[in-house]
Amino acid sequence: MKYSAIFKPLSVRSMTLKNRIVMPPMGTNFANIDGTFNEKHLAYYTQRAKGGTGLITLENVCIDFPMGSNGTTQLRIDDDQFLPGLWEFNERMHEYGACTSVQLNHAGASAHPGRLQGARHVSSATIPSKKGNPAPRPLTVPEIYEIVKKYRESACRAIRAGFDCVEIHGGHSYLISQFLSPIYNKRTDEFGGSQENRARFAKMCIEAVRQGVGPYIPIVLRISADELLEGGNTLADTLNILEHLESEVDIINVSAALNDSIQYQIDKMDLADGWRSYMARAVKEKFSDKVVITSGNIRSPHRANEILEQGDADLLAMGRGLIAEPNWVHKVKNNQEDFLRKCISCNIGCADHRIAKARPIRCTVNPDLYEEDAYQLLKLEQPVRMMVIGGGTAALEAAASAAEIGVDVTLFEKKSYLGGLAHEIARFPDKERINDFIIYLENRARALENLTIKTNHQATMVDVKSLKPDIIVNATGSVPLLPPIKGLQEQLTHPNRNVYSIFDMLKNMDQFQDFTGKQVVVIGGGAVGLDVMEYYAKRGAQEVHIVEMQSELGIDLDLVTKVSMMEIAHKHGVKIHVDTKLIEVGSDYFLVEQNNQQQKLPFDLGFVCLGMRSYAPLLEDLTEYAAANEVEVVNIGDSKRARRIIEGTKEARDLIRVVQRVSREKKLKKDFNASRSNQSKFYPSSISHNNPRGDLNLTHDSGVKATL
Numbered sequence: 001m002k003y004s005a006i007f008k009p010l011s012v013r014s015m016t017l018k019n020r021i022v023m024p025p026m027g028t029n030f031a032n033i034d035g036t037f038n039e040k041h042l043a044y045y046t047q048r049a050k051g052g053t054g055l056i057t058l059e060n061v062c063i064d065f066p067m068g069s070n071g072t073t074q075l076r077i078d079d080d081q082f083l084p085g086l087w088e089f090n091e092r093m094h095e096y097g098a099c100t101s102v103q104l105n106h107a108g109a110s111a112h113p114g115r116l117q118g119a120r121h122v123s124s125a126t127i128p129s130k131k132g133n134p135a136p137r138p139l140t141v142p143e144i145y146e147i148v149k150k151y152r153e154s155a156c157r158a159i160r161a162g163f164d165c166v167e168i169h170g171g172h173s174y175l176i177s178q179f180l181s182p183i184y185n186k187r188t189d190e191f192g193g194s195q196e197n198r199a200r201f202a203k204m205c206i207e208a209v210r211q212g213v214g215p216y217i218p219i220v221l222r223i224s225a226d227e228l229l230e231g232g233n234t235l236a237d238t239l240n241i242l243e244h245l246e247s248e249v250d251i252i253n254v255s256a257a258l259n260d261s262i263q264y265q266i267d268k269m270d271l272a273d274g275w276r277s278y279m280a281r282a283v284k285e286k287f288s289d290k291v292v293i294t295s296g297n298i299r300s301p302h303r304a305n306e307i308l309e310q311g312d313a314d315l316l317a318m319g320r321g322l323i324a325e326p327n328w329v330h331k332v333k334n335n336q337e338d339f340l341r342k343c344i345s346c347n348i349g350c351a352d353h354r355i356a357k358a359r360p361i362r363c364t365v366n367p368d369l370y371e372e373d374a375y376q377l378l379k380l381e382q383p384v385r386m387m388v389i390g391g392g393t394a395a396l397e398a399a400a401s402a403a404e405i406g407v408d409v410t411l412f413e414k415k416s417y418l419g420g421l422a423h424e425i426a427r428f429p430d431k432e433r434i435n436d437f438i439i440y441l442e443n444r445a446r447a448l449e450n451l452t453i454k455t456n457h458q459a460t461m462v463d464v465k466s467l468k469p470d471i472i473v474n475a476t477g478s479v480p481l482l483p484p485i486k487g488l489q490e491q492l493t494h495p496n497r498n499v500y501s502i503f504d505m506l507k508n509m510d511q512f513q514d515f516t517g518k519q520v521v522v523i524g525g526g527a528v529g530l531d532v533m534e535y536y537a538k539r540g541a542q543e544v545h546i547v548e549m550q551s552e553l554g555i556d557l558d559l560v561t562k563v564s565m566m567e568i569a570h571k572h573g574v575k576i577h578v579d580t581k582l583i584e585v586g587s588d589y590f591l592v593e594q595n596n597q598q599q600k601l602p603f604d605l606g607f608v609c610l611g612m613r614s615y616a617p618l619l620e621d622l623t624e625y626a627a628a629n630e631v632e633v634v635n636i637g638d639s640k641r642a643r644r645i646i647e648g649t650k651e652a653r654d655l656i657r658v659v660q661r662v663s664r665e666k667k668l669k670k671d672f673n674a675s676r677s678n679q680s681k682f683y684p685s686s687i688s689h690n691n692p693r694g695d696l697n698l699t700h701d702s703g704v705k706a707t708l
């Protein structure tokens, strides 16, 4: 069997997993504000169980409300009133043969301030653990014992709710981690100082959980094995700390990093699949009787199998991979690898929504986290023909989704390849994962017989008139925004130029390989400008400057990418100019202005990344044609407004609603025409004309009743 290591069952105490894929805890903001489940929340988890996942871990659940609560909305397990909901969760997961775990957590200094009703955050000491949160107060010793008791009670409740396993969150800057890490723990009593003292609270919690769950239920401990911050626990430190913690633990879930190194915890895009499995291996080598979980950008079945086969870990946690592709296990098992919708580690819909935006999670590549493929069961009431103009990600998702419910679709792309702007951006070596989405969309689209793809074909009104579609989808994308700045156009079109737009660079990457000793200036500190900055800073440019008009870089970026970009800028000494405006472009300098002071920034290579604007050259004609011919025109993705892939994917899937409506309207029209023609067969036309409102019930000779 291909990838046999993934499909080997594993038993730990009373729990037997059918395969090695674990859904790790991931906060969703789906819960109700009172800490209970709702149907959508359950549906989201059900899809992942249905897709074949071996162990589903319920996201971090609050054991001490409100002081320990995390996220804008969070499930609770601090009282018996939450048992029915938790029980229902387990019933639904077990229905599909998945085992279940729940992550017990106290957020400490990372608690959501809005929840604390004015109370001060608590922690081991007074060091804040999360940007924006105030300094916490140190817990007293009696309070520590009180929290330990809550761990025991919650663990006991978890078993009554039907969980097969219980996980203790000991990492990621939450309360236990605030005791374990020397970055936060500045105590001088028996809970601070030495590794043994810092581990004392965690040890007490683990022992309490063992009392709560009894002897047969496995306990998982999740840790940040390497905190990847100066002054934090290293992997070697954690291996020592684990000596104090391991005795009642069955499974060690080896994660990494703290809040300030979040790009290594919710791994940034350029980190390889399973890049941090060396940490799991180190834990496994030292604690050989423990089951070890690894995680981190694991998306490829080949790599997943390899990690298991070479013994780096026993179980693989696939978090965002399962948000993006709930059917990962079944698709891999059934040789449908080409149709895996791999997470691209953009962190926009999931991590940023949850952590930075206080929104429920969403996904860039998966437009429906709750119902998944349910739309494919929809039936057309009448055939529908759709024309899609553009071949980017939004266009492909729209075309494939519509074709999957039977629409006859023709897609026109003027270039020789598909993927649009996503394809261009994926040329950056650090953005290669974006290609996974394009490959998936192409594979899906090309497998559909009723979807015709015409590349090298710029759609015109002639095509529209000859195809006679019922629905026209305009998805023509965006083009760089080039404001009327002195010298800009001239320099961009100069034959011996040193000034480039992002597309100039991406189209001719070979030309942009050797820049040692060069000075690079990037105008625009948004997502694309930062990609350019990263490219040059990491590859040895002598000096890189980045200029941004707003007060900070990456204002619209997701939290993880932003932290990562700032790390790169800091590490490579990038010169950052914020609140700085571009005034003029010369052949080897940019004239910029900050606080009414102008200065010239000289460069060998200058880049202008001033954002994108929508591009919809045919839209006006299409709208006119549509009005005259009773055709629907829908403008989606960047051609509606230049944004990110996630918006286009969602708008593309939402088109199913338009398809349904158009199909229904065609059916109504057909029925109406049929009844009208029946009527005109039976009655002289003058009678019909005399009843223009069509509201008469008439019975003709044969007794058939026709409603007009």
Ligand SMILES: Cc1cc2nc3c(=O)[nH]c(=O)nc-3n(C[C@H](O)[C@H](O)[C@H](O)COP(=O)(O)O)c2cc1C
Pocket: 024, 025, 026, 027, 028, 059, 060, 103, 169, 172, 222, 255, 265, 266, 267, 295, 296, 297, 298, 317, 318, 319, 320, 321, 350, 351, 354, 361
């Ligand atoms: C939206 C989101 C929420 C998360 N919430 C938690 C959490 O509640 N507890 C936890 O231990 N890890 C949490 N994580 C980290 C994941 O469990 C996982 O370790 C991380 O995403 C890396 O694995 P992946 O590349 O497979 O996604 C979260 C990650 C994401 C994206």
Ligand code: SF4
Pocket: 320, 321, 323, 324, 342, 343, 344, 345, 346, 347, 348, 349, 350, 351, 362, 363, 364, 365, 366
């Ligand atoms: S939003 Fe991006 S990172 Fe998150 S699951 Fe979807 S593709 Fe992955």
